[in-house]
Each structure stands twice: as structure tokens, then as C-alpha cells.
Amino acid sequence: MRSETTPAPQAGAVTFFLLALAAGLGAANLYYAQPLVALIADDIGLDETLASLVVTVSQTGYILGLLLLVPLGDIVENRRLIALILICASAGLALASIAPTPALFLAAALMFGIGSVVAQIAVPFAAHLARPEERGRKVGSVVSGLMTGILLARPVASIVAHFFGWRAVFALAALMILVLAVGLRLALPTRRPAATGGGGAYGALVASLWPLMRSQPVLRRRAAYQAVMFGVFILFWTAVPLQLAAPAFGFGQEGIALFALAGAASVVVSPLAGWIADKGYSRAATGGALLLAGIGLLLTQIGVGVGSVVVLAVGAIVLDCAATANLVFGQRALFMLAPEIRSRLNALYIATFFFGGVLGSAVASPLYQLGGWSHVTIAGIAAVLLALAYYASEFRRG
Numbered sequence: 001m002r003s004e005t006t007p008a009p010q011a012g013a014v015t016f017f018l019l020a021l022a023a024g025l026g027a028a029n030l031y032y033a034q035p036l037v038a039l040i041a042d043d044i045g046l047d048e049t050l051a052s053l054v055v056t057v058s059q060t061g062y063i064l065g066l067l068l069l070v071p072l073g074d075i076v077e078n079r080r081l082i083a084l085i086l087i088c089a090s091a092g093l094a095l096a097s098i099a100p101t102p103a104l105f106l107a108a109a110l111m112f113g114i115g116s117v118v119a120q121i122a123v124p125f126a127a128h129l130a131r132p133e134e135r136g137r138k139v140g141s142v143v144s145g146l147m148t149g150i151l152l153a154r155p156v157a158s159i160v161a162h163f164f165g166w167r168a169v170f171a172l173a174a175l176m177i178l179v180l181a182v183g184l185r186l187a188l189p190t191r192r193p194a195a196t197g198g199g200g201a202y203g204a205l206v207a208s209l210w211p212l213m214r215s216q217p218v219l220r221r222r223a224a225y226q227a228v229m230f231g232v233f234i235l236f237w238t239a240v241p242l243q244l245a246a247p248a249f250g251f252g253q254e255g256i257a258l259f260a261l262a263g264a265a266s267v268v269v270s271p272l273a274g275w276i277a278d279k280g281y282s283r284a285a286t287g288g289a290l291l292l293a294g295i296g297l298l299l300t301q302i303g304v305g306v307g308s309v310v311v312l313a314v315g316a317i318v319l320d321c322a323a324t325a326n327l328v329f330g331q332r333a334l335f336m337l338a339p340e341i342r343s344r345l346n347a348l349y350i351a352t353f354f355f356g357g358v359l360g361s362a363v364a365s366p367l368y369q370l371g372g373w374s375h376v377t378i379a380g381i382a383a384v385l386l387a388l389a390y391y392a393s394e395f396r397r398g
Contacts, residue, residue, distance in 0.1 A: 016138055018180075018187055019126050020145025022082065023119035025176055027146045029089055029112045030058055031153035032169050035241075035257070039166045046102040057106045059358065061113020066351040070120045071205045073343030078125050078191040079184070082118055086181035089115025093174035097167045115177075119146050120350050124342045127335035128191055133278060136332040140274025143331065144267040147324050151264045154237075155257035162254065193340065205344070212341060213348050221394070222330035223349050225286060226323075227356030228387035232293055232380045233323040234357040236300065236316065237263070238364035239376045248307055262313040266320035273325035277332040286329050287391055292322035294384045301377040 033040060033054045040046070040054050065085075072081055092111025099105035123142050130138035157169045213219060237260075244251040244259055251259065276285050299315030302308075334345045367375040 015129065015187060015189070016126060016141050018184055019122040020142045022086070022145075022180055022184060023122045023142050024145035024147075024149030024152075025173070025180060026086070026089065026116050026118035026122070026149070028149035028153035028156075029093065029116040029173060029177075030062055031150060032157040032173060033058065033109070035154050035158045036161055036166045036169065039161060040105065043166065044099060044102050044105050046105075053102075053106060054109065058109040058113035058116070059354075061110040062116050063351060063354065065114040065117035066120060066347045066354070067209065068206065069114065070117050070347035070350075071209065071344045072202070073121050073124055073346075074193050074340060075201055075205060076193070078121060078128075078193070079188040082121050082125070082188070083181050083185040085115050085118045085121065086177050086184070087115075088112075089118065090174045090177040090181065091115075093170045093177060097170035097174060119149075120346050121343070123331060124335065124346050125188070125191065127331075127342060128339065129189070132336070135335060136274035136277035136328065137271055138274070139331050139335060140270040140272070140277075140328045143274075143324065143328050144270030147270065147320075147327070148264060148267045151260065151267070151320070155260040158254070158257040209344060209348060212344055216337070216345065218333055218337065219345055219348060221390075222333055223352035224390060225290070225387055226326055226330050226349070226353035228383050229289070229293060229323040229326045229356075230353045231356035231360035232297070232383055233319065233360070235360035235364050235367075235376060235380055236297070236319055238361045239368045239373070240300075240312075240316070242365065242368050243304060243312075243373050244309075248304070249309060259309070259313065259316075263316055263320045265317050266324045269321045269325050270328055273328035274332065276325075277329050282329045282333060283394065286326060287388070289322045289326040289329065290384055290388050290391060292325075293319055294381055294388075296320075296322060297377050297380045297384070301374065304373040 037054050046054070069081075069085060089112045092108045092113070092115055095108035096105055096112065099108055123139060123146070126138050126142040127135055157166075160169045160172065240259070241256045243249065244256050273285070276282070296315045296317075296319030299318060300312050301315075303310070303312030303315055330349060331346065334349055335342055337345060363379065364376065367379055
């Protein structure tokens with residue numbers, strides 16, 4: 001069912017590439033600071049006990065953006081909305097690069113956190129531009145850009161900061177986002193959703209989020225699967241630097257950054273996952289992705305047990321491929337529902353599984369300190385088993 005006032009125009013490869021780039025650079029904004037927390041806190045005079053706010057505030061901004069800005073994709077012309085959100089992100093990044101005090105930096109982090117939600121406008125836009133029979137593949141190509149941004153942000157930030165300082169990371173990011181804003185404003189086709197309106201319409205839009213979650217079983221199920229996947233993904237990538245820096249491996253900052261590049265190999269799975277979804281195999285493939293995540297976690301345990309960084313990296317790639325593929329399966333399923341609620345569906349989907357990621361990051365260090373890598377593995381596999389049990393209920397319901 002489609003109630004758009006403007007039909008989806010034909011879009012070429014360049015358009016989808018630009019949307020993938022927007023998704024990747026937008027998502028990366030949330031992760032640049034993670035390996036730089038100590039450097040930033042020391043430079044701006046932020047107390048050690050509050051250093052994690054450098055990351056937490058940007059994540060808070062992201063959640064606010066998901067709930068307050070992404071739904072606007074259902075009532076505001078999308079090309080203009082993307083450009084404005086990118087400008088917000090660029091301004092926040094630029095302010096972060098020159099901020100001399102904690103208050104200014106944290107205000108900047110909130111701004112670029114909010115602006116990072118451009119990725120979640122870009123993905124529904126790609127779904128709108130794609131023909132139904134290729135929607136999975138096109139969404140997969142944009143999701144591959146998003147995952148590339150997430151996976152490369154930390155190692156790239158570490159390397160740039162090593163040579164030019166942490167402020168250069170945010171200055172360079174601000175420039176790239178600004179250039180992208182101009183490019184997308186010029187290159188993207190116009191998309192005017194059917195529903196439009198002022199403040200009353202916006203209030204009704206935000207108020208509709210919870211009823212929408214309750215009324216859409218596909219959304220609830222897909223969000224639950226991906227909350228586990230993303231939680232395990234973040235659990236791994238938060239804990240693995242601690243393991244790599246331990247005496248068993250003895251990696252320094254540069255070595256940890258290079259290891260993180262291994263995860264980027266998983267981005268090639270997004271178009272394949274989209275093709276699988278387009279062929280109608282999403283249901284079976286979801287179970288396969290969950291099993292694959294468990295296998296990846298077991299491989300990481302074996303790698304740590306035998307002291308092999310190669311096996312550990314293979315486990316990381318398997319886990320990342322599973323998480324990436326399942327993200328595509330979920331978004332493709334949602335984007336086959338009513339187009340007029342597509343942005344809100346995506347906002348709820350991402351917000352839900354992002355909370356899974358927040359939980360994964362919160363428990364990673366305590367688990368590792370409590371029992372080493374085995375506790376991290378056990379927690380991850382337990383979460384995957386719970387998701388598999390929920391997945392099995394799909395078949396019991398027929």
C-alpha cells in the first residue's frame with residue numbers, strides 16, 4: 001500500500017552511493033570519541049570519573065534524534081530534512097574540535113549525536129527510491145555504508161589522533177559532513193510524503209510512536225532480534241580492546257586499531273543479505289544469522305584460549321556478518337509495510353536495538369573484570385540463545 005504524493009523516481013548507483021556515504025559518515029560520528037576518551041578528557045579538563053560522558057552524551061543525543069527527528073521523515077520533504085540534519089552534525093563536530101571546556105564539548109556532543117540520525121533518514125529514503133523487487137539489495141547497500149562507518153570510525157579516529165591530535169578528528173569529520181550536505185542537497189531527488197502539517201501534526205506523529213510499536217508485531221519481533229544482535233556486537237567490540245591490551249596479546253593502541261579493521265570485512269554481506277531477503281528467505285536466514293552469531297562468539301573464545309589473534313579476528317568477522325545481515329533482514333521486512341509510516345518504523349526499530357547496544361557496552365567491562373573473556377563469551381551466547389528461543393516461537397504460531 002502506497003500513499004506517497006510523489007512516486008519513487010528512478011535512482012542511479014550514484015544516488016545510492018551518496019545515501020550509503022551519508023549513513024556511514026553519520027553513524028561514524030557516534031564512535032570517533034570512544035578510543036579518544038582519555039585524550040579528550042585530559043585536554044578539556046574533564047574529571048576522570050566523568051570521562052565516559054564524552055560518549056554517553058552523544059549517544060543520548062542520538063536517541064533523542066531517533067525519537068524526535070527521524071519521524072519527521074514521514075511528514076517533511078526528505079532531501080531538505082537530510083541536509084538540515086547534516087548541517088546540525090557538522091556544526092556540532094566543528095564546535096567539538098575547538099571546545100576548550102567540558103560544558104562546550106558536551107554541548108557539541110549532544111549536537112552531533114542528534115545529527116548522527118541522518119543514517120536513519122537515508123535508509124528509508126533508499127527504500128522509497130528502490131523498486132519493490134530490489135528493495136532488499138538497495139537497502140543492503142546503504143546499510144553496508146552504515147556498518148562501514150561504525151566499524152572504521154574507531155580505528156580511523158585512533159590513527160588520525162596519533163598523528164594530528166584528537167581535535168583534527170572532529171575538524172575533518174565536520175568538513176566531510178558539510179561537503180556531503182551540499183552534495184546530497186544537489187543530487188537527491190525530491191520526496192514529499194503524503195502527510196504534511198505543522199506543530200499539531202508533529203505532536204501527533206511523536207505521540208503515535210508507542211501505539212505503533214504495540215500495533216506492529218513485525219516491528220516488535222525484528223527489533224527484539226536485532227537488540228540481541230547489536231547488544232552482542234557492542235559487547236564484543238567494547239571488551240575486545242581490553243583483551244588485546246592484556247599480556248596474552250600485548251597490543252598497543254595502533255595494533256588495536258588495526259584489529260578493528262578486520263570487522264570491516266563484514267560490510268560485503270549487506271548486499272548479499274538484501275538479495276536473500278528479496279528472494280523471500282528472510283525468515284530462515286534470520287535463524288541462520290542468530291546461529292552464526294553464536295558460532296562467532298565460540299570462535300573468539302577459542303582464539304583467546306589458544307592465544308591466536310587470527311582465530312579471534314575470524315570470530316569477530318563471523319559475528320559482525322551475522323549482525324549486519326540480520327539488520328538488513330529486519331529493515332527490509334519493515335520497509336515492505338506501509339510507506340506512510342516507514343520513518344517511524346525505522347526510528348522505533350533502531351531506537352530499540354540501540355538500547356541493546358547500550359546494555360552491551362555497559363556490561364562489557366564489568367564482565368571482563370569479573371571473569372575475563374570467558375564471561376564475555378558466556379553472556380553473549382546466553383543472549384543469542386534467548387533470541388533463538390524467541391525465534392522458535394515464530395514457527396509455533398504458524
